[in-house]
Amino acid sequence: MIDRHDVMRMARLARLELSEEEIDQYQEDLMRFLRSGQKLQQVDVAEVEGTSHAVHVAHELRPDQVGTSLRQEAVLSLGPRVEQGFFRVPRIVEGQE
Amino acid sequence: MSKVSKGVLGMANYDTVIGLEIHVALLTDSKFLCSCSTAFGAPPNSQCCPVCLGLPGSLPTINEKAVECATKAGLALNCQINLFSKFDRKNYFYPDLPKAYQITQDAYPLCSRGFLDYYVDDQLVRTEITRIHMEEEAGKLIHSGSSIVSSDYSLVDYNRAGIALIEIVTAPDIHHPGQARLFVEQLRLLLSYIGVSDTKMEEGSLRVDANISLKPKDSDLLGTKVEIKNLNSFRALEKALEYEVSRQGEILDQGGTIRQESRTWDDRAGRTMSMRSKGDAPDYRLFPEPDLPPLCLEPAWVESIRASIPELPLERLGRLEEQFGLSRYEATFFVHYPDFCQIFFDLAEYDLSPKAIVNFLMGDYARLARERGHLDARRIAGLLTIVKEGLIGANQEGVVLDALFSSEKSAREIVKEQGLEALRDSTELQGVVDGVLTANPDLVARFRSGESKLLGYFVGQVMRATRGKADPEVVNKLLEEALS
Amino acid sequence: MKELIQSLDVREVSAQEIVQHHLEEIAQHDPGIHAFITVDQEGALRQADDADRRRAQGQALSPFDGIPIAVKDNISTKGLRTTCGSRMLEDYVPLFDATVISRLRRAGLVLVGKTNLDEFAMGSSTEYSAFGVTHNPHDHSRVPGGSSGGSAAAVAAGEVPWSLGTDTGGSIRQPASFCGVVGLKPTYGWVSRYGVVALAPSLDQVGPMAKRVEDAAALFALIAGNDPRDATSAKAPSFQVPAWDPEVLRDLRVGVPEEFFSAGLDSQVEHAVRGCLRQLEDQGAVLQPLSLATNAYAIDTYLTLVTAEASSCLARYDGVRYGKRVEAEDSNTMFAKSRSAGFGSEVKRRIMLGTYVLSANHYEAYYEQAQKVRTLIKEDVLDALSQVDVIITPTTPTAAFQIGAKRDPLEMYLSDLFTAMANLSGIPALSVPCGLNSHGLPMGIQIMGGNFSEALLFQVGYMIEQGVEGSARHGQL
Ligand SMILES: [Zn+2]
Numbered sequence A: 001m002i003d004r005h006d007v008m009r010m011a012r013l014a015r016l017e018l019s020e021e022e023i024d025q026y027q028e029d030l031m032r033f034l035r036s037g038q039k040l041q042q043v044d045v046a047e048v049e050g051t052s053h054a055v056h057v058a059h060e061l062r063p064d065q066v067g068t069s070l071r072q073e074a075v076l077s078l079g080p081r082v083e084q085g086f087f088r089v090p091r092i093v094e095g096q097e
Numbered sequence B: 001m002s003k004v005s006k007g008v009l010g011m012a013n014y015d016t017v018i019g020l021e022i023h024v025a026l027l028t029d030s031k032f033l034c035s036c037s038t039a040f041g042a043p044p045n046s047q048c049c050p051v052c053l054g055l056p057g058s059l060p061t062i063n064e065k066a067v068e069c070a071t072k073a074g075l076a077l078n079c080q081i082n083l084f085s086k087f088d089r090k091n092y093f094y095p096d097l098p099k100a101y102q103i104t105q106d107a108y109p110l111c112s113r114g115f116l117d118y119y120v121d122d123q124l125v126r127t128e129i130t131r132i133h134m135e136e137e138a139g140k141l142i143h144s145g146s147s148i149v150s151s152d153y154s155l156v157d158y159n160r161a162g163i164a165l166i167e168i169v170t171a172p173d174i175h176h177p178g179q180a181r182l183f184v185e186q187l188r189l190l191l192s193y194i195g196v197s198d199t200k201m202e203e204g205s206l207r208v209d210a211n212i213s214l215k216p217k218d219s220d221l222l223g224t225k226v227e228i229k230n231l232n233s234f235r236a237l238e239k240a241l242e243y244e245v246s247r248q249g250e251i252l253d254q255g256g257t258i259r260q261e262s263r264t265w266d267d268r269a270g271r272t273m274s275m276r277s278k279g280d281a282p283d284y285r286l287f288p289e290p291d292l293p294p295l296c297l298e299p300a301w302v303e304s305i306r307a308s309i310p311e312l313p314l315e316r317l318g319r320l321e322e323q324f325g326l327s328r329y330e331a332t333f334f335v336h337y338p339d340f341c342q343i344f345f346d347l348a349e350y351d352l353s354p355k356a357i358v359n360f361l362m363g364d365y366a367r368l369a370r371e372r373g374h375l376d377a378r379r380i381a382g383l384l385t386i387v388k389e390g391l392i393g394a395n396q397e398g399v400v401l402d403a404l405f406s407s408e409k410s411a412r413e414i415v416k417e418q419g420l421e422a423l424r425d426s427t428e429l430q431g432v433v434d435g436v437l438t439a440n441p442d443l444v445a446r447f448r449s450g451e452s453k454l455l456g457y458f459v460g461q462v463m464r465a466t467r468g469k470a471d472p473e474v475v476n477k478l479l480e481e482a483l484s
Numbered sequence C: 001m002k003e004l005i006q007s008l009d010v011r012e013v014s015a016q017e018i019v020q021h022h023l024e025e026i027a028q029h030d031p032g033i034h035a036f037i038t039v040d041q042e043g044a045l046r047q048a049d050d051a052d053r054r055r056a057q058g059q060a061l062s063p064f065d066g067i068p069i070a071v072k073d074n075i076s077t078k079g080l081r082t083t084c085g086s087r088m089l090e091d092y093v094p095l096f097d098a099t100v101i102s103r104l105r106r107a108g109l110v111l112v113g114k115t116n117l118d119e120f121a122m123g124s125s126t127e128y129s130a131f132g133v134t135h136n137p138h139d140h141s142r143v144p145g146g147s148s149g150g151s152a153a154a155v156a157a158g159e160v161p162w163s164l165g166t167d168t169g170g171s172i173r174q175p176a177s178f179c180g181v182v183g184l185k186p187t188y189g190w191v192s193r194y195g196v197v198a199l200a201p202s203l204d205q206v207g208p209m210a211k212r213v214e215d216a217a218a219l220f221a222l223i224a225g226n227d228p229r230d231a232t233s234a235k236a237p238s239f240q241v242p243a244w245d246p247e248v249l250r251d252l253r254v255g256v257p258e259e260f261f262s263a264g265l266d267s268q269v270e271h272a273v274r275g276c277l278r279q280l281e282d283q284g285a286v287l288q289p290l291s292l293a294t295n296a297y298a299i300d301t302y303l304t305l306v307t308a309e310a311s312s313c314l315a316r317y318d319g320v321r322y323g324k325r326v327e328a329e330d331s332n333t334m335f336a337k338s339r340s341a342g343f344g345s346e347v348k349r350r351i352m353l354g355t356y357v358l359s360a361n362h363y364e365a366y367y368e369q370a371q372k373v374r375t376l377i378k379e380d381v382l383d384a385l386s387q388v389d390v391i392i393t394p395t396t397p398t399a400a401f402q403i404g405a406k407r408d409p410l411e412m413y414l415s416d417l418f419t420a421m422a423n424l425s426g427i428p429a430l431s432v433p434c435g436l437n438s439h440g441l442p443m444g445i446q447i448m449g450g451n452f453s454e455a456l457l458f459q460v461g462y463m464i465e466q467g468v469e470g471s472a473r474h475g476q477l
Helices: A004-013 A020-036 A072-077 B064-076 B177-194 B234-253 B299-307 B313-324 B328-336 B338-348 B354-362 B364-372 B377-389 B394-406 B411-418 B426-439 B441-448 B454-465 B472-483 C002-009 C015-033 C041-056 C099-106 C149-156 C173-179 C213-223 C267-282 C293-316 C331-342 C345-358 C363-385 C409-416 C420-425 C454-476
Strands: A086-090 B014-025 B088-091 B101-104 B111-120 B123-136 B140-143 B153-157 B164-170 B206-216 B226-231 B261-266 B271-274 C036-039 C068-072 C110-115 C162-167 C182-185 C205-210 C253-257 C286-290 C390-394 C429-436 C442-449
Touching (some): A004 C345, A020 C345, A020 C409, B014 B177, B064 B123, B064 B164, B064 B299, B088 C293, B101 B123, B111 B313, B177 B206, B177 B234, B206 B234, B234 B261, B234 B271, B338 B377, B354 B377, B364 B394, B377 B411, B394 B411, B426 B441, B426 B454, B426 B472, B441 B454, B441 B472, B454 B472, C015 C041, C015 C068, C036 C149, C068 C099, C149 C205, C162 C182, C162 C213, C173 C182, C182 C454, C205 C213, C213 C429, C213 C454, C267 C390, C267 C429, C293 C409, C345 C363, C363 C390, C442 C454
Parallel strands (some): C068 C110, C068 C162
Antiparallel strands (some): A086 B153, B014 B164, B014 B206, B088 B101, B123 B164, B206 B226, C162 C205, C429 C442
């Protein structure tokens, strides 16, 4: 069972601002999705290792050599709000998830 | 390790339990996950690329040197090196975190189950290291106001984002704030010995988070843990923990309960402050990083790293005390100043007494060397040898030392050129003594009538006449004979 | 394509003319199809000009120097905006090329534009693009499939000879099937993902789309290979286009999983696929019925993993460094407002699902469980492939559906029913057209094989293609 509170908590975690209708909609979607996913819960996976990578590859490490970075102007050209070489963000409020 | 004991007691009614999480920036030329430079002090956002800016489609690749440094730290801290380790994503939003997740190691860290032994008040104690894992650094925030809370806006520089870090996590094994400080000091020293970090706290290369709780004395019940974030000096670490010991103690004394929370240290106000006031506990939604395969290390590679680890501070302390007979104070000096220690070891190769070397290195030399850089051990040995041989008097040592710093000449050459050889030839000195006594008939009379302290004056005059080169022993003897 | 290359080679036509021709095709067809988000007319002609100059000096970069191509708009192209079909990246112009783009440029291919897709590749119909719906060239009232719908439609409509798509659960093969073109989901790791905007990094692959199997193979040869910038990139050698020899079918063991021919499969699709199978058998292949029972879990497993990974991959769009930003008093509100304004409803839905399955109290039951079931699926597939050389199934249960027909997201998710298994297990899968249904709509057949068996898949696909074309000619007579 998923209530509106759960949906709002997920939205806060994911930094999404949802309308009342969206909350209703996603509550329903989540419930249906989880119900359909019920059959996964029944699969016996005792002793089974999870797969997080499709194909096993040996991890090739990168040598510690400095390469070229982007030019500062190029980096800042992407920014919606920049100031004196920095990206600017509004007030940072601590104490949220 | 029979000397190891388990710490020292804290406050009166409560036992203090402290665990530390230490973030250490690794000494690599390029970042952890991309090849941007790690150099400090560049213009903002000038050492960034698609990867460390988290541009869409960019992918991380692991810096080999970072793995090497982390492994080295693990081995030096007696950890088990896990040949199989994994990377995970820790998801949270923050303006300094480019991808809105941090690449870290959660379930399978690189190192686990180690320890560090160190002295607390002459007692060797052990703090367990639970784990060491690798992760990436975040960017740097500059606040428009005096603090984050009072700022209308902040500016972000991603030059630092993606630099390789290790997080060293201790067991809650530490029993008072002073011990926490000693632990971090020893840890920092060890890390600098193995060369994996510049450990500059003022530049943020070493940062400490501390967990602290109090429990009634001899109780098995653990208290509620409070986390103090981002302590970036030894002083801040010790003061913040002391503050928490008394804050929590007072609350408990009054029958209150401690809130589990994160706090921050306000250095100016001298107190800790709560960081989270609203919202739920953080939910980082950790899961395996799909962009990075697991890290599988070869045992032979780990052994080659082990072989590269130099003598560590505690071993060195023991060796200085046992092999060379240094006092704890002296040995500690050399352990803390590896450059002096190296010179000590070099000088010990010569036929010189450790005591003489130590006195020399910890004396005027220390000050001069800090100002002007070290002298070649061979040249110091030359000086100490002629002192030992008595070629020059103690008074001349300083003159020769100065000259060693300002020229390339050897001590012997300097002595010869400046004619500083000690005068101990009795016949030669007899003339000088006679001259001094003849020139001061009334003082000789006063001496003879009992003013024995005038002997010093005569010695001084002889020394002056010989420009300090006269052997004081011989001078004394001649004066006593002449005045008797 | 062979003809194009030959005429370029003998300088019968110039790259300019070829590119100009395709730009005219785009101008003519795209208003009705809307396969493109961005057409770079100027840049394409400039690149064609460069190609002609190189060819004139005998310095052609490859046989394909000057041949046009279109690329799905979730692949980063330096200097050419890359929107991912999202308002979030409406004005985002990458500072770097994806590795696959560098490889195409190195071969002299002319990038004519960026094709439409479901927003951030989340969808199976290209209806979820912020830049409008793409129409199926065979029937404009129908979807082209998705999420690489633009890349499939552009090839099908003759706007470009070939294109690149991306495939996370079927996003190349399903639109290839709907549009009657060839599409390959390569072995995970054989094509670099560097610069490809992530949907689910453990499943995503870039692959070729073309009218003919030979062309798809040639394009795959251009893009496949190890990339040190992608740590999940395989250490496989480069891909060599195989010889097209019918002998390949002799004694070829073809696995036919019964689960893919059960209820829900359109009878015309079944008929077409079975027809192809019979032809293969006639040419010496040995059909072997087998079971891939774990496919019953494929969609749920796939959805759990894809939404989880996507929720994390899409977190970076926070309005700080690039992309859409809606100003607010504090950073958290700015993040939320920017993301809510930038993302469409399907993206938000998947972020919500993914956040849920990764959250502290649900991780074990959902995400971790799905990872373990993924292991079972992978073992099931690899076990089957130890008994047969290839596995053949329909690519999709039905031909292209009507635009607007699938309003229910869960129903839409079922589009990947036959394709997600290859992504979950990492193996390559090729979709080849296998005829038209009674509405004149294309249908597709899927050939799966072991890791790095692309050459074999192309060879088998080529034989199917020959057979289907032969039957079509025969039918016309
Ligand atoms: Zn970088």
